[in-house]
Amino acid sequence: MHKINAFLFRPTSAAPLAVFRVIFGLMTLYSSFRFLSKGWVDTLYIQPKFHFTYYGFEWIKPFGATGMYLVFFLLIISALGILLGYRYRLSILLFFLCFTYIELLDKTTYLNHYYFVSLVSFLMLFLPANAYFSLDVYYKRVKEQREIPFWTIAILQFQLGAVYFFAGIAKLNYYWIVEAEPLNNWLKHQTDLPLIGNFMGYKATAYLFSWFGAAYDLCIPFLLLIKRTRKWAYLLVVIFHVLTAMMFPIGVFPFVMIGSTLIFFSANFHIRLITAFYHLIKKEPPLHQEAKPTIKSNSLITTFIMVYVAIQLILPFSYLMYPGNLFWTEQGFRFSWRVMLIEKVGYTEFSIKTKDSKGKLIVNNADYLTPFQEKMMATQPDMILEYAHYLKSIYKDTIIEENGKTFSIKEPIINANVQVSLFNKGSQTFIDPTIDLGSIKRGYQHKKWIKEYE
Numbered sequence: 391m392h393k394i395n396a397f398l399f400r401p402t403s404a405a406p407l408a409v410f411r412v413i414f415g416l417m418t419l420y421s422s423f424r425f426l427s428k429g430w431v432d433t434l435y436i437q438p439k440f441h442f443t444y445y446g447f448e449w450i451k452p453f454g455a456t457g458m459y460l461v462f463f464l465l466i467i468s469a470l471g472i473l474l475g476y477r478y479r480l481s482i483l484l485f486f487l488c489f490t491y492i493e494l495l496d497k498t499t500y501l502n503h504y505y506f507v508s509l510v511s512f513l514m515l516f517l518p519a520n521a522y523f524s525l526d527v528y529y530k531r532v533k534e535q536r537e538i539p540f541w542t543i544a545i546l547q548f549q550l551g552a553v554y555f556f557a558g559i560a561k562l563n564y565y566w567i568v569e570a571e572p573l574n575n576w577l578k579h580q581t582d583l584p585l586i587g588n589f590m591g592y593k594a595t596a597y598l599f600s601w602f603g604a605a606y607d608l609c610i611p612f613l614l615l616i617k618r619t620r621k622w623a624y625l626l627v628v629i630f631h632v633l634t635a636m637m638f639p640i641g642v643f644p645f646v647m648i649g650s651t652l653i654f655f656s657a658n659f660h661i662r663l664i665t666a667f668y669h670l671i672k673k674e675p676p677l678h679q680e681a682k683p684t685i686k687s688n689s690l691i692t693t694f695i696m697v698y699v700a701i702q703l704i705l706p707f708s709y710l711m712y713p714g715n716l717f718w719t720e721q722g723f724r725f726s727w728r729v730m731l732i733e734k735v736g737y738t739e740f741s742i743k744t745k746d747s748k749g750k751l752i753v754n755n756a757d758y759l760t761p762f763q764e765k766m767m768a769t770q771p772d773m774i775l776e777y778a779h780y781l782k783s784i785y786k787d788t789i790i791e792e793n794g795k796t797f798s799i800k801e802p803i804i805n806a807n808v809q810v811s812l813f814n815k816g817s818q819t820f821i822d823p824t825i826d827l828g829s830i831k832r833g834y835q836h837k838k839w840i841k842e843y844e
Contacts, residue, residue, distance in 0.1 A: 395687035398541035398695065403657030404522035405664055406543050408475070411519035413649040415473025418485065418507065421642050422466045431458055434499055435492070438760050440780055442497040442773050445832050450494045464488050472514075475524020477531070482519075486511040497773060498766040502729050503643035506553060509702075510650075513549065516694075517542045523664050541695055546653050548699060551611030553647075556706040556727040558607030563731070565717065566604065570596035571813045572733035573603075580637050606630060614654035627651050638730065712836050718812060718843035720770055721836065736768030736810035736820060740778065742785050742802045751790055753781060769810050771821065771837050778804040778827030804828035818844060 425431060435441075435452045443450065452458055465488045471481025490508045493499070520526040521535035565571040574596035581587045589595045606626065613623035631644035652660075668675035709722025716723060717732050740753040755764045758780070767773040785802045804827045808820040821827075822839045830839065 391689075391692070395689075395692055398544065398692060399539045399687040401537040402540045402543060403661065404518070404535055404538045405657050405660035406653055406655070407517060407519050407538060407546075408521075408523035409660045409663055410546060410650065410653050411475060411478075411514070412473055412523075413652065414510065414514070415469050415471075417642060417646045417649055418489075419466060419469035419473055421646075422462060422469055424642065426462055431462055433760065433762075435495055438496070438763060440758050440763075440777070441495055442763065442767065442776055444494055444497055445772070445834065447494050450491065452495050461488050461492065465492070472519075475520040475526050476529075478520035478524060478526055482511060482514050486515060496763075498763050500724055501641075501643070502553075502727055503641070503646055505725060506549075506646070509549060510546070513545055513698075516691075517545075539691075541691065543653065545695060545698070546650075547615070549702070550647075550650055550653065551614075552702050552706075553727050554607045554611050557729045558604055558609075559706070560726065560728040560731060561600070561604035561607060563717075565813060566600050566731065569813070570600045572731070573599050575733060575814055576638070583636065614651065617656070620654060624651060624655075640730070714840065715843040718810075719837070719840050732812075733814065734769045734810060734812050735765075736808060737817070738764070738768045738774065739807040740781060741805045741807070742781060742790075742799065743805070744797065744799055745801065745803065751785075758784075768808065769820070771840050772832070774806060774808060774821065775827055775830060775832060775837070778806065778830075779832070782828035802828060812843065 432455075435458050436455045441452060453461065464484055468481045468485035468488065471477055472485060486508070489504075489511060493504050493508055518535060518538050520532055521538060524532075526532045527534045561567070566573075570593065574593060577590045577596050577599065580590040583590060610623055610627065613619040614627075616623075628648055631648050634640065635644040665675045706726035709716050709726065712719060712721035714721070717734070720732075723732075738755065740755065741750050742753060743750040759767065759777070767777055782802050782804050785799050787800055789796060789798045805823055805825070806821060806827060807823050809817040810820040811817045819841050821841060825839045827839075
């Protein structure tokens with residue numbers, strides 16, 4: 391433990407953390423404005439009648455229109471505070487709460503980089519990211535620290551490395567390596583790209599991209615840690631993410647990774663960036679002193695780091711708890727850095743009947759779900775189950791009319807005909823159409839009513 395503490399608490403420059411704070415604040419500020427400008431607050435959180443919740447977080451509900459826009463206003467203000475390092479502790483806490491609240495509102499909007507932002511903002515609650523190059527220092531709200539414990543940098547490096555490395559492990563599957571899917575299908579639609587477009591229609595290109603992508607993700611964290619290979623590794627990071635941004639509609643994620651990965655560079659590199667900023671605004675930069683070994687270790691912090699790291703190392707393997715084809719069942723798929731690995735489309739038809747089977751109602755999903763929600767729900771069993779529960783709550787103890795006949799429903803039976811295609815290989819029945827979904831409890835247990843993939 392003594393050696394671990396000596397490693398984690400050795401003093402290092404605060405410059406890399408300060409630059410990371412600025413980049414993180416800038417990216418999240420831009421992303422928040424982008425969300426507003428595209429009208430997503432309205433289409434994703436205000437218009438829907440129903441929201442797909444995370445199990446255990448059903449109590450988190452959206453506010454009305456005014457409330458949701460207020461949340462995004464607070465998100466923008468807090469992101470600006472992070473960027474400037476102004477009232478940083480309040481800003482990062484407010485940002486973490488607002489952003490994670492938004493992320494937990496509806497499961498259909500889950501993206502790996504949203505999860506990444508929540509994790510990083512959680513970590514930054516404990517980091518002295520305003521100790522240097524911040525308005526808090528300028529206005530003497532906090533005492534300037536030129537040196538901070540190394541763990542404050544290492545924990546962010548670990549989190550970034552985990553994103554890359556586990557994304558690489560996730561690519562070591564039959565579809566990606568042997569069949570070059572889903573890139574084999576996706577790249578065919580990229581023939582209009584400048585310079586490389588003519589090569590996108592070849593299957594060999596899909597294999598090249600697939601294998602390189604896996605090798606890149608697996609190796610890049612280690613290449614960034616090694617001083618001799620760091621510059622070339624970062625060049626690969628820029629090329630890789632710019633290329634993916636050009637080819638696929640994945641929002642700001644590539645630029646978040648390009649900016650965040652700078653945390654792997656030396657303190658001198660970040661000091662030069664800060665110095666360049668001061669020259670840009672025509673001010674003299676503060677003299678930077680070498681770090682001095684004056685920081686005391688803290689066993690509570692060491693324990694927190696070890697627990698956090700353990701969770702991040704274990705969680706990506708949660709899929710091992712479930713039998714069957716992961717890409718078919720998607721049990722354990724989220725929160726495991728499985729980035730752009732799957733192409734899956736589905737069709738769902740829900741029916742409601744009584745125990746005596748005298749009548750049956752075919753549900754029009756458009757009455758309750760937005761097109762985006764229906765699309766996402768159609769291939770994910772936990773969402774199908776939750777929607778069935780929602781339908782049961784609506785139709786319980788009601789009288790309905792179907793095909794000119796009126797019948798009452800006391801305890802509705804919810805069945806679903808779900809057809810799903812995985813990697814464009816033809817549709818298959820996804821779940822048991824005879825099962826009463828309304829009677830099945832939600833949870834993390836294996837969903838035995840999912841049909842086996844053939």
